[in-house]
Amino acid sequence: MYFKFTFCPIILLLWASLSFAQNVNVVIHGAASIAKTDDNFVCVTLDWWPAEKCDYNQCPWGKAGILNLDLRYGALINAIKAFNPLRIKVGGSLQDNVVYKVGEVSSCPNFMKREDGLFGFFQGCLSMERWDQLNRFFNHTGVKLTFGLNALFGRNESQTEKGLWIGDWQPQNTRDFMQYTISKGYKVDSYEFGNQLSGSGMGAKVDAKQYGKDVIVLKNLVKELYAHPETQPKVLGPGGFYEEKWFNTFLEVSGQGIVDGLTHHIYNLGPGDDPNMMNKILDPSYLNQVSQTYKGVSDVVNKFRPQLGAWVSESGGALNGGSKDVSRTFADGFWYLDQMGMASTYDQKVFCRQALIGGNYGLLNATTFVPNPDYYGALLWHRLMGSTVLAVTKESDPDLRVYAHCAKKKDRSFNITLSNAKPGDAGKPNYEFVGKQNREEYHLRALTGDIKDDIVCLNDVPMVQTDSEDISAMDPKLVDASTPISIAAQSIAYVTIRDFEAPACV
Numbered sequence: 238m239y240f241k242f243t244f245c246p247i248i249l250l251l252w253a254s255l256s257f258a259q260n261v262n263v264v265i266h267g268a269a270s271i272a273k274t275d276d277n278f279v280c281v282t283l284d285w286w287p288a289e290k291c292d293y294n295q296c297p298w299g300k301a302g303i304l305n306l307d308l309r310y311g312a313l314i315n316a317i318k319a320f321n322p323l324r325i326k327v328g329g330s331l332q333d334n335v336v337y338k339v340g341e342v343s344s345c346p347n348f349m350k351r352e353d354g355l356f357g358f359f360q361g362c363l364s365m366e367r368w369d370q371l372n373r374f375f376n377h378t379g380v381k382l383t384f385g386l387n388a389l390f391g392r393n394e395s396q397t398e399k400g401l402w403i404g405d406w407q408p409q410n411t412r413d414f415m416q417y418t419i420s421k422g423y424k425v426d427s428y429e430f431g432n433q434l435s436g437s438g439m440g441a442k443v444d445a446k447q448y449g450k451d452v453i454v455l456k457n458l459v460k461e462l463y464a465h466p467e468t469q470p471k472v473l474g475p476g477g478f479y480e481e482k483w484f485n486t487f488l489e490v491s492g493q494g495i496v497d498g499l500t501h502h503i504y505n506l507g508p509g510d511d512p513n514m515m516n517k518i519l520d521p522s523y524l525n526q527v528s529q530t531y532k533g534v535s536d537v538v539n540k541f542r543p544q545l546g547a548w549v550s551e552s553g554g555a556l557n558g559g560s561k562d563v564s565r566t567f568a569d570g571f572w573y574l575d576q577m578g579m580a581s582t583y584d585q586k587v588f589c590r591q592a593l594i595g596g597n598y599g600l601l602n603a604t605t606f607v608p609n610p611d612y613y614g615a616l617l618w619h620r621l622m623g624s625t626v627l628a629v630t631k632e633s634d635p636d637l638r639v640y641a642h643c644a645k646k647k648d649r650s651f652n653i654t655l656s657n658a659k660p661g662d663a664g665k666p667n668y669e670f671v672g673k674q675n676r677e678e679y680h681l682r683a684l685t686g687d688i689k690d691d692i693v694c695l696n697d698v699p700m701v702q703t704d705s706e707d708i709s710a711m712d713p714k715l716v717d718a719s720t721p722i723s724i725a726a727q728s729i730a731y732v733t734i735r736d737f738e739a740p741a742c743v
Contacts, residue, residue, distance in 0.1 A: 245737040246621040246645075247629075248578055249653070249722070249730040250571060250638040258652050258723070259634065265641045266628040266658040267739030272584040274626065274642075275545075277324040277381055278577070279619040280589035281600060282551060284329035285361065287348045292557040293510040301595030301603045303327060304347070304367060308374040312606035312706040313594070317378040319708045320619050324426075325375070326550060326589050328385020328476070330356050332432045333441060335387050338364045340413030355389075356440050365417055372423045381426050383550070383589075385476065386411055388431025388451065389441060402434075402441050406451040408458055415462050427471040429500055429550060430455050435487070436480030445483045448475060449490025456495045471497035476550050478502055479530050481537070488541045498545030498586070501534055502552060503527060506572060509555040509597065514563045515689075518554075518572045521635035527576070531583035538584070546586045552576060553591030559598030566691050567610040567683040569598075570729055574614050578640030581626050590615065607702050610681075610693035617679055617711065617731050621645060625741055630658075643742035644733060652721040657738060672718030674735035679713050681729040688727050 245265065286298045287305070300306060307313075317323050331348065334355045338345040348361035375382055391407025394400075418425060430452050433439035443451075456472050463469040472495065475487060479501045488496065505527040506517050517523050538547045553559055554572050563569055577588050590611070594601045600612040625643035637653075683690035684699055693700050696714045703709060713733070716722075724730045 245627070245734045245739050245742065246623075246642055247732045247734070248574060248618075248622070248638075248640045249724050249732065250575055250578075251636060251724050251726055251728055260652050260654065260721075261632050261634060261637055262654050262656060263629060263631040263639055264656045264658050265737070265739070266630070267737060267741055268658065270625045270643075270741045271628045272582055272626040273586075274581050274624045275586040276624055277322065278581065278587055278622070278624070279320070279615050280324040280326060280383075280550075280587050281593035281615075282326045282329060282589055282591045284592050284595055285331040285335060285348075286329065286595060287358070287361075289348075289350050290558070293561070295561060297558050297561065297597050297603060298595045299603045301592075301599065303371070304361065304363070306594070308370060310606050312702060313601065314378055315707050316601055316606065316608060316612065317380065317593075319616055322379040322381045323619075324381040324383065324587065324589070325593065326383040326385065326429065327371075328383075328429060328432055329551075329591075330432060330440065331358060331361060332385040333387050333389040333434065334358060334360050336360060336362050336390070337368075337410055337414040338362050339417045340410065342410060342413075368417070369421070372421065376424075382424065383427045383429055383473065384425050385429045385432055386455070388434060388443065388448075392443070394441075400438055400440070400442050402443055403447070405447075406454065408454055411455070412458060412462070415458070419462060425470045427473050427498065428455070428459065429473040429476045431474065431476055433477040433502060435475040435477030436483040438477070445486035446490050449487040452487070452491050453495055471545060473498040473500045473545070473548065473550065476500045476502065479534050481533055484534075484537050485540075488537065493541070494544075496543050498548050499534065499538055499541075499543050500548045500550035501530075503530065503549050503576065504553060504556045505530075505576075506555040506560075509557045509560045509564070511555070511560070514555060514560045515568060518563065518568055521638070524572065524575055524579075528579060528583070531580060531585060534585070535583050546584060548587040548589070549580055549585055550587070550589050551591050552588065553596070553598040555598065558596035561597045562689070564596075564598040565602075565609045566689045567681075567693050568688040570611055570614045570681065573611050574618070574729060575638050577618060578638065581640065581642070608700070608708070609691060610683075613693055613695060613700050613711070614681060614729060616708070617681075620711075621679075621731050621733060623742075627739065627741060643739060652723050654721050655734070655737075672734055672736050674718055675715040676718050676722070676735065677713035677733040678716050678722070679711070679731040680724070682725060682727070
């Protein structure tokens with residue numbers, strides 16, 4: 238049988254500092270895919286937090302929130318345009334505290350700090366003037382937009398159970414908002430219903446049966462207002478931490494065809510002030526623990542089969558704004574890219590990083606808009622990694638993480654020897670793959686060699702902002718395909734193999 242030669246990018250992540258090069262055999266199973274991601278797998282969030290949001294004796298949000306972010310900065314525009322397109326989710330902890338100034342809503346207050354408010358803030362507001370500004374910005378930068386809706390509107394907090402919000406969701410404010418959005422021709426790819434209201438909740442929670450009934454109301458509203466199916470935004474939910482019983486109950490109540498995508502959040506590094514944060518990031522066994530969550534969500538998806546599958550609609554690693562000492566450094570990439578690799582193997586369709594800008598975990602510096610190291614890892618993933626996920630097996634060294642996808646475009650220190658598992662090999666290849674065309678390699682490392690550095694080098698070239706505020710060129714180095722792949726200790730590499738025979742990629 239004849240198989241077309243195809244590109245096959247591989248992500249290689251290495252933690253351990255070794256004094257010698259260790260030889261590792263890696264087998265890529267190119268005969269069939271194990272999962273599929275969305276073409277716009279890489280996603281980032283824009284959050285509502287005002288400048289007064291503080292954690293751990295610091296206030297890292299500044300003017301990065303949705304309501305006060307200056308949208309005119311060239312560096313911000315160029316950082317988004319580089320993805321062409323970038324999926325952005327507008328939402329976050331305060332989204333269920335936001336009213337839309339349209340229709341019957343006449344006043345538009347700013348968020349105010351109040352101890353009895355949700356997450357310490359009292360109700361905020363999105364004016365249609367600001368919504369206009371945001372949409373001009375999204376249109377200019379080519380954003381693929383998910384918008385997080387207020388799912389607490391019209392409810393009241395229970396007098397008998399702290400944190401539980403009761404009563405039916407009132408859709409009128411959302412109806413008016415959608416009608417305005419439609420009248421302006423603004424494009425919304427999907428609406429997510431609520432933020433972290435599932436299970437035990439974060440700050441607030443809604444009963445699973447009640448949520449299931451309310452999401453039916455939302456779905457019917459979207460169908461009514463968006464008459465043409467091809468322009469109809471998808472409905473996502475619940476946008477919270479996975480708890481099996483709650484997720485099953487809400488999906489049983491809502492039934493088939495209501496929720497298009499099942500969304501959940503991952504913050505597997507714990508609170509941002511944890512002094513052991515670096516140790517967690519550098520411990521493969523710790524990072525592996527979250528696989529149980531991915532498996533649980535995948536099982537629920539396989540049971541109820543929402544059209545868009547599972548999304549990680551928010552993941553910042555560390556809670557409450559991230560870690561000031563880790564999240565903005567090169568080291569964070571060992572958590573971030575490993576999570577995206579792991580999530581993709583569990584058939585998670587989208588992975589949204591909290592946040593594009595703001596807090597300590599922003600991909601961009603909150604004041605200068607200069608990209609942090611994780612930005613470049615995300616951009617390389619978006620440009621190189623296609624939606625088809627391939628199985629990888631390797632020798633049992635936990636310090637090397639390897640993920641393989643078909644290339645986005647089909648026409649285009651470990652010493653690693655690759656083998657190709659053919660159909661019928663049962664995972665035991667009997668020959669070593671030796672390419673004939675040069676490989677394209679992208680090696681990321683910290684500028685100074687200290688992984689706590691906040692400047693990253695790509696193929697030994699520092700990634701710094703240009704005078705024109707453009708993203709630096711990200712060119713590969715060409716390597717003789719007959720040689721093993723060499724990756725330095727505490728580095729990250731993307732490798733594109735030009736002539737790897739992978740039937741799954743045809």
